[in-house]
Amino acid sequence: MRRNTRLPSLALLCSLVLPVPALSQIKTEPFADQRIESVHVAIVNPGTDAALHSRIEDLVRRTVAAYPSSSYSEERLTAALARLSRVPEIKSVQHQLRPGATGGVVLELEVSLAQGGSDAGAPAPVRFPNLYQSNGTLLRAKVETLAMYYGNHNAWFGRSDLMLNGNPFAVGQAAGKGYSQWLEGFVHGGLYGITPLTDTLYLYGGLSAIASGSVGQELFTDKTRSHVAFEDAFVGLVGGSTSAQGDRLVYNLSAGRQRFSIGEGMILVNTAMNGLNRAALQSNPRWAADQVALARLAYNDWKLEAFHVDPDELPEVDSKTRIQGINLETTALQDFSLGLTALRVPKSQAAYYTTTSQLQREGLRALDLRLRWQPQSADGSGPFVAAEAARQSHSRFDMRAQGYYGELGYVFAKAAWSPVFSYRYARFTGDKPETSRFERWDPLLSGGNGETWVQGINHFKIFQDSNLIAHRFQARLRPRQNIELVPQYWVFRADSLTNLGGNPALSLLPSRQLGSELNLTFKYFMSRNIMFQGHVAATYAGSAVEQALGQHSSPWISTMIFVRVGY
Structure with a gap:
């Protein structure tokens, strides 16, 4: 059965009133949830x-x-x-x-x-952030603060009136033509502890809060805002045993407000939202979900997890989504790591839009397979390969959406600046109106940073990981051990001309050419506790965007720098 390709007014109205918020994330904790290399x-x-x-x-x-x-x-x-x-x-x-x-x-x-x-x-000396340590009991503090400057020239390609039409984040005056800038930051503080209940069983937990604020001309608003709220609030039990042969079994049960991610975040990492009244849109300090119930069992280098996630969404765009699933990971094979995740969405008020109807996210299912090959060498040089493929289906209607990527790279550890070059191809399917099946990929809680699944520092704000084909050329350069430069070049294409559910100005695309972006990120690790990071990015609109906006657009240029101090 072919769908009617004319767009009904109700579907158009819904896509305007309830667009997916276009946000970018920056991971200001440089190592949290990062992949361990060695x-x-x-x-x-x-x-x-x-x-x-x-x-x-x-x-x-x-x-x-x-x-x-x-x-x-x-x-x-x-x-x-x-x-x-x-x-x-x-x-x-x-x-x-x-x-x-x-x-x-x-x-x-x-x-x-x-x-x-x-x-x-004899007890080891207690050093801050540890506050108390004795016989397996540990109480430590967590303190981090960040200050960020962010600037844009020609934000939204100068057409915020179209790009933000109906977006609930747009309150007051949004950034647009010309140069705009703002300051934002946050302070995060908390207490975390663990204590033995028996020789093999431990009780642990954490409690923290974040105060955040923004002032100036932000992407969505010019209103000054501040917000204070709890971040982490969880308890857990961890125990295990070691056999006479040295095999290690560990079990871990936890529940409460905490962060949770799978792999490098193609499906699940960004379990909290920032912006609007919470401020700190770009520094993105909140990661803890409203509720994560997690059971983890590890045997040597095998890990099995069962999870239930209730993300901490903003009240203005709360979809009431819940995600449940299992995750299996191993590095048992020489130089290979493997991951397999199966999940479902038992509850959600979020909707998908077609040219004729509105479909509910509730009932979504996904199966995800991950692989990485990175052989160890004496000097650290050598190739690496990474790939991930996922398929989404639905329990209530015919759906077949796909998301996948492949990455090839090489590490030149002994060359000047120890360069690492890589190319990544990623595709997230769009819906095809000529079929009765729904094919648009649902990004769920994808995100991370500009080196994982925030694809394009500026481009991601208008076109997230759905109905998208992205080519990424990337290098990593180390002029010094504590300085890293990451230049990227992106080319973006749409998978389908039908883009309902994305940015309202781009609901129906006149072509597949979305644009390109050239950016440079720099990181300076001044010490273990102090980090500077910044970027400059230039994004060029493709013919699809220019025709949708009805004008030739100058590039969207953004600049950012922050300093983070954390213990």
């Missing part, structure tokens, strides 16, 4: 017992349970270090983080052994 364990005060050193290193690796391609979590690492503090042979374990060559994080663990009777059992 883990290094070093004993800083070795003795003569090589067998003991080997056993302790293996125990540390298995207790931390952080493997290449797993995601980094400060909370999980802190819980593991608290458990290690009860091992008689270990005096203390300190950790350091540094950026990895391919955009992930390198975890370095420094183990200090208890030296016989001189300091065996």
Whole structure:
């Protein structure tokens, strides 16, 4: 059955009144949820017992349970270090983080052994942000603050009247032609702790709040705003055992307000919303969902998770969406990491739009497969391959949407500036009105940053990860160990000329040429606690955008810089 290609007024009205908010995310915690590239364990005060050193290193690796391609979590690492503090042979374990060559994080663990009777059992000194530590009990503070400057020239290609028509984020005067700028920032503070209930079972939890504010001419508004609200508020139980053969089993149950992600965020990472009255639109400080119930079981380098996610959406655009599923990950194969996720949406008020009808998100199903191959070499040089493919279907109507990507890259570790070059092709299907099946990809909680699934610093604000084909050419350059430059060149095309549910000005496209973008991100890690990051981006409208806006558009140029201090 072919659909009527004429657009009914009701569907058009809905697409105008309830457009998908066009937002960009910046991950201001540089390592949170990042892919772990490698883990290094070093004993800083070795003795003569090589067998003991080997056993302790293996125990540390298995207790931390952080493997290449797993995601980094400060909370999980802190819980593991608290458990290690009860091992008689270990005096203390300190950790350091540094950026990895391919955009992930390198975890370095420094183990200090208890030296016989001189300091065996002696507590390690308590250093901020740790507030108390004794016999497996740890209480630590979290304090981070960020200040950001953001500027735009020719935002929305000078046509905010069309691009933001009906957008609930547009309150007051929006940015547009000419230059506009604003300041924003936040302060995040909280307490996190873990304590043993038995020799193998621990209770942990966290509580924090965020105060945020914005002033100046933002993308959507010129109104000054501030907001204070809870961020993390969760409790959990973690336990496990190690067999005589050294196999490590860990189980973890948690519930409450907390962040949760899968893989590198193509489907699920951005579990909270910012902007409007919450301010801090671009610094994006909130990540904790309203509710995450999570059961995790890990056996050596296999991990199985069952999850229920209720994202923290803004009241003005709250779709009441709930997501449930299971996630399996492993690095059991040499140089390979694999992931498989199956999820469903049992509840949602969000809708999809076709040329003839409105379809409900509730009942959506998705199956996602991930793969990464990155062989380890002596000097760190070599190729890497990453791919992900997902298919969406629906329990109530005929739906077949696809999202997938493939990436090829090479690390030149010994060359000047240690360059890493990569190319990524990504496609998220659009709906085809000539078929009775619905094919438009639902991005769900996709996002992250400009190196994961925010595709184009400016372009992402008008065309998110649906009905999109994106070519990304990227380099990573390190003039110094603590400085990273990431230039990108993007080419964007639409998968279908029908774009209902996206930006209202681009509901029906006159061509598939969406545009291109050239941007440069720089990062300076001044110390473990202080980071600077900035970007400059120039986005050029394609013929589809120019014809929809009825004009030839000058490029949209944006600039940003922030400083983050965190403990």
